[in-house]
Amino acid sequence: QVQLVESGGGTVQAGGSQRLSCAASGRTYGINTMAWFREAPGKEREFIATIRRRDGNRAYADSVKGRFTISLDNAKNTVDLQLSSLRPEDTAVYYCAAASLLTSGTTTRLVYSYWGQGTHVTVSS
Numbered sequence: 104q105v106q107l108v109e110s111g112g113g114t115v116q117a118g119g120s121q122r123l124s125c126a127a128s129g130r131t132y133g134i135n136t137m138a139w140f141r142e143a144p145g146k147e148r149e150f151i152a153t154i155r156r157r158d159g160n161r162a163y164a165d166s167v168k169g170r171f172t173i174s175l176d177n178a179k180n181t182v183d184l185q186l187s188s189l190r191p192e193d194t195a196v197y198y199c200a201a202a203s204l205l206t207s208g209t210t211t212r213l214v215y216s217y218w219g220q221g222t223h224v225t226v227s228s
Contacts, residue, residue: 105129105217107199112222119226120187125199125219127180136202136213137175137182141195142221148198152184167193189226196221 111123127134138153152163152173161173172185182199199219205212 105131105134105201107201107217107219109197109199109219109222112197112224114225114227115189117189117191117226117228119189120185121189121224123184123186123197123199123222123224125182125184127182127199127201131180131201133203134201134217135204137173138200138202138215139173139182139184140198140200141193141224142198143192143195146195151197154182186224189224191226191228194224194226196223 106128107125109123109125111121115121134156136153136155139151140148141151142148150164151167152171154161154173154175156175156177159175163171170188174183198221200215201217202213202215205214
């Protein structure tokens with residue numbers, strides 16, 4: 104089992120910055136990728152950013168590209184998300200997630216099996 108605990112949420116004015124952190128504990132050796140998702144009121148959970156543990160390869164959703172930065176500290180088992188140039192539409196609960204590679208037959212998939220409890224970010228206009 105892997106436990107994920109987010110921190111760093113709060114209220115920030117539009118145009119401001121916020122840093123979120125996620126601490127992983129437990130059986131983290133099997134984790135291939137860490138990511139951040141968010142869920143705005145009345146909307147489905149959406150992917151924000153991901154980073155691969157082995158080589159630091161990153162990917163971002165178009166909605167946050169150039170404004171948000173994901174970073175990883177493998178020694179500390181933490182993954183951070185730096186939010187900049189925040190907009191009111193960035194208001195959401197932000198979730199940290201951990202994924203492993205699962206192979207079935209000839210197919211290998213990345214499965215997000217572990218989730219944090221979420222941290223609220225409110226951007227005021």
